[in-house]
Amino acid sequence: MALKLSYFDIRGLAEPIRLLLVDKQVAFDDHRISRDQWAEIKPKMIFGQVPCLLSGDEEIVQSGAILRHLARVHGLNGNNETETTFIDMFFEGLRDLHNKYAQMIYGNYENGKEAYIKDTLPGELARLEKLFRTYKNGEHYVAGDKESYADYVLFEELDIHLILSPTALDGTPILKKFHERFAERPNIKAYLNKRAAVNPPVNGNGKQ
Ligand SMILES: N[C@@H](CCC(=O)N[C@@H](CS)C(=O)NCC(=O)O)C(=O)O
Structure with missing residues (x-):
């Protein structure tokens, strides 16, 4: 199932989701929305916000719901x-x-x-x-x-x-x-090394 994760080009609420996908070696389109693109995309989002995970035709928003969805799919939800x-x-x-x-x-x-x-x-x-x-x-x-x-x-x-x-x-x-x-x-380490070269801001206002 093709996955597309839409969020801004920051770590923010999407980063734990990215880390999970990277660690589990799940391929996904890491779609980074620019501020200019946002005005057009916002009205299309269920709550007018991101992150949004598109899984095939299914649109999932709310970072907690996205994480729990992935947890169920990838066995990351405990044993009982x-x-x-x-x-x-x-x-x-x-x-x-x-x-x-x-x-x-x-x-x-x-x-x-x-x-x-x-x-x-x-x-x-x-x-x-x-x-x-x-x-x-x-x-x-x-x-x-x-x-x-x-x-x-x-x-x-x-x-x-x-x-x-x-x-x-x-x-x-x-x-x-x-x-x-x-x-x-290993997968986290490789991702962190790659990310360090780009060093995306943690938060949308550049403060961290
Ligand atoms: N409860 C939501 C909050 C989502 C949220 O606050 N998204 C912010 C970015 S961190 C956003 O889309 N801001 C742009 C806007 O509201 O126009 C979640 O956990 O996903």
């Missing part, structure tokens, strides 16, 4: 209902953190960045690390031995926070190790 629920819960927790990050990035970067790094982030990461240790003490993936869609989201979330603050993970060694391990997965 308990694991799937845990993975979803972990993902929603990551989404909450990302919303706080995005509020600061888009709404209060100049005045809010330092307070976000110092006051908000450590507690958020500590909570995530505690949850991450639920399965096998966090030695592998979110739900234990096998990767899930939430691992791609977690990796990207940690990665962008390291861009924001290179010492961001110093207080959460288990998450730091996960980030290092995940970056070494």
Whole structure:
């Protein structure tokens, strides 16, 4: 089934989806929309927004729905209902953190960045690390031995926070190790090397 992922030429909400597809070696058209093209494309989108994954004739929007769709198709959803629920819960927790990050990035970067790094982030990461240790003490993936869609989201979330603050993970060694391990997965590593040459912005306003 031909896949086309439409998004802007930034990492943003599409990057965990790209990472999942790349890691699973699923071919896709990585369609990057320019600001000029957007005015024409926006009215055609179900909610007037991207990312949008076109899978054959099926149009899927909402980044969480896209990730969960791919998780079901590629076996990245846990081994049973308990694991799937845990993975979803972990993902929603990551989404909450990302919303706080995005509020600061888009709404209060100049005045809010330092307070976000110092006051908000450590507690958020500590909570995530505690949850991450639920399965096998966090030695592998979110739900234990096998990767899930939430691992791609977690990796990207940690990665962008390291861009924001290179010492961001110093207080959460288990998450730091996960980030290092995940970056070494061969397909991810090759993608990160290729991406580094282009270095696309993390966010739409160029702040990161
Ligand atoms: N809940 C949606 C949010 C999508 C969203 O906010 N997309 C932004 C880019 S990150 C967008 O399309 N902005 C352009 C616009 O709204 O015109 C999701 O998770 O996919």
